Amino acid sequence: MGAMAIPRYNEIHARFEHGQKVGWVLEISLFIIALGLLPFIQWNKLPQDWISATVVTLLVPMQFLPSLICVIATKKKEIDQLSETARYGVFDKHNLRQLVDGVLKELQIPKRKVRVYITNDKQLNAFAVSFGLSRFLPFMRGVYLHRKTLHVMTPQELKSWIGHELGHLFPYALRLDQAALLQIIAGAVLSLFVYQQVAVWGGFGVMIAVGVAWLFLYVTSLPRAKLSQVCEYLCDEYGARVSGIEVAITDLLKTGSATEAEHEVLMYVTQAINNGEIPNPDSAYTIYEQALGFEIEDAEQIKKRVATAIKDYKAERPNLSVRGLMDFFWSDAATDSDATEKREAMLRVYDLLKEVPRLDWKKTCGWDGHSTLTPMQIDRIVGKLENNPDLVLFRIPEEFQVGEAKSHPGFKKRILYLWINRLDIERAPLPRI
Numbered sequence: 001m002g003a004m005a006i007p008r009y010n011e012i013h014a015r016f017e018h019g020q021k022v023g024w025v026l027e028i029s030l031f032i033i034a035l036g037l038l039p040f041i042q043w044n045k046l047p048q049d050w051i052s053a054t055v056v057t058l059l060v061p062m063q064f065l066p067s068l069i070c071v072i073a074t075k076k077k078e079i080d081q082l083s084e085t086a087r088y089g090v091f092d093k094h095n096l097r098q099l100v101d102g103v104l105k106e107l108q109i110p111k112r113k114v115r116v117y118i119t120n121d122k123q124l125n126a127f128a129v130s131f132g133l134s135r136f137l138p139f140m141r142g143v144y145l146h147r148k149t150l151h152v153m154t155p156q157e158l159k160s161w162i163g164h165e166l167g168h169l170f171p172y173a174l175r176l177d178q179a180a181l182l183q184i185i186a187g188a189v190l191s192l193f194v195y196q197q198v199a200v201w202g203g204f205g206v207m208i209a210v211g212v213a214w215l216f217l218y219v220t221s222l223p224r225a226k227l228s229q230v231c232e233y234l235c236d237e238y239g240a241r242v243s244g245i246e247v248a249i250t251d252l253l254k255t256g257s258a259t260e261a262e263h264e265v266l267m268y269v270t271q272a273i274n275n276g277e278i279p280n281p282d283s284a285y286t287i288y289e290q291a292l293g294f295e296i297e298d299a300e301q302i303k304k305r306v307a308t309a310i311k312d313y314k315a316e317r318p319n320l321s322v323r324g325l326m327d328f329f330w331s332d333a334a335t336d337s338d339a340t341e342k343r344e345a346m347l348r349v350y351d352l353l354k355e356v357p358r359l360d361w362k363k364t365c366g367w368d369g370h371s372t373l374t375p376m377q378i379d380r381i382v383g384k385l386e387n388n389p390d391l392v393l394f395r396i397p398e399e400f401q402v403g404e405a406k407s408h409p410g411f412k413k414r415i416l417y418l419w420i421n422r423l424d425i426e427r428a429p430l431p432r433i
């Protein structure tokens with residue numbers, strides 16, 4: 001992958017400031033579109049042609065629906081609603097509450113402004129949701145922690161995760177995300193307005209309206225795409241403000257290793273589907289889900305369980321979660337040859353990845369498997385990576401910044417960013433909420 005430039009602190013902060021200004025201009029424009037075009041909508045014409053008009057009007061709003069459904073359908077529990085007996089690694093309801101409150105206090109975020117949920121996911125991850133309604137409905141704002149994350153992280157590391165997600169909701173929330181409702185309304189009004197102007201042309205008119213809606217979505221998504229990587233660096237910084245840089249880096253390394261193991265198992269299951277060992281691809285998700293545990297494990301251990309699960313699998317109706325269905329690339333097309341091709345492409349990438357030289361970070365620094373890495377240990381890892389730019393840290397596609405993975409910088413870049421810029425990060429004043 002060659003030498004990679006790690007952005008500097010000042011560059012990332014300047015890019016964010018600039019992006020927010022662009023977002024502000026766009027927000028004002030959306031407001032003007034929504035309000036300015038409203039008087040020109042011919043309401044009296046709507047009843048004659050309501051089907052096409054409705055379809056065209058919903059084109060933009062519909063784009064936001066899948067992610068909305070995903071979040072609503074995700075099985076989750078707010079921390080205060082957890083049962084008294086629930087245990088997740090070293091955490092229970094009470095010490096989780098304490099930990100979250102501690103992070104909020106340290107970052108000077110009012111407690112009533114955010115809810116923290118636990119989801120039942122077995123992937124190491126967390127996410128933040130604000131839905132663009134946050135100015136009107138602050139209770140819609142939430143941090144979602146996957147259950148596995150609690151099992152795997154130490155309290156100090158979990159602080160870094162929570163801090164990161166709070167970064168997405170508060171100091172580094174994108175203007176345009178917060179204005180998503182405005183974006184939806186402006187998109188709907190604009191599409192309907194254009195449609196009414198060209199409706200006389202029949203099918204061709206509909207096509208023009210569809211084109212305008214598509215262009216609207218494209219243009220309004222640009223600022224977000226430009227800032228998404230920047231935001232990840234900034235949110236990593238924010239989390240590190242609570243946990244300390246060394247903890248944040250230990251956390252990223254652990255997460256990268258777990259992601260690599262998950263990917264390996266996923267590829268194993270994918271191979272099994274393409275080999276015809278799993279007759280019904282829909283059931284693959286169930287098998288994969290059941291074989292994954294909440295604790296960190298060797299990929300080999302999990303693969304053994306997957307192999308047993310495949311043998312024992314009886315063609316029952318798979319019990320899929322909505323989120324699982326939407327997440328999983330093979331869930332939508334059980335017999336589709338597209339899905340097979342997609343899986344084959346993924347396997348080819350996986351084969352290439354296996355050839356890429358990788359730094360064994362655990363060995364390099366002599367990690368004991370549980371403590372926070374010391375500055376000296378991190379120096380050893382970072383030194384090796386800087387001297388050997390071709391080395392990767394994890395054999396996962398995300399590290400190569402292709403396709404959809406572009407929204408996140410790879411783990412290697414995130415780790416190097418934190419370490420190279422640590423003095424600036426530690427010296428900076430806390431962002432105001």
Ligand SMILES: [Zn+2]
Pocket residue numbers: 164168231232235
């Ligand atoms: Zn993030």
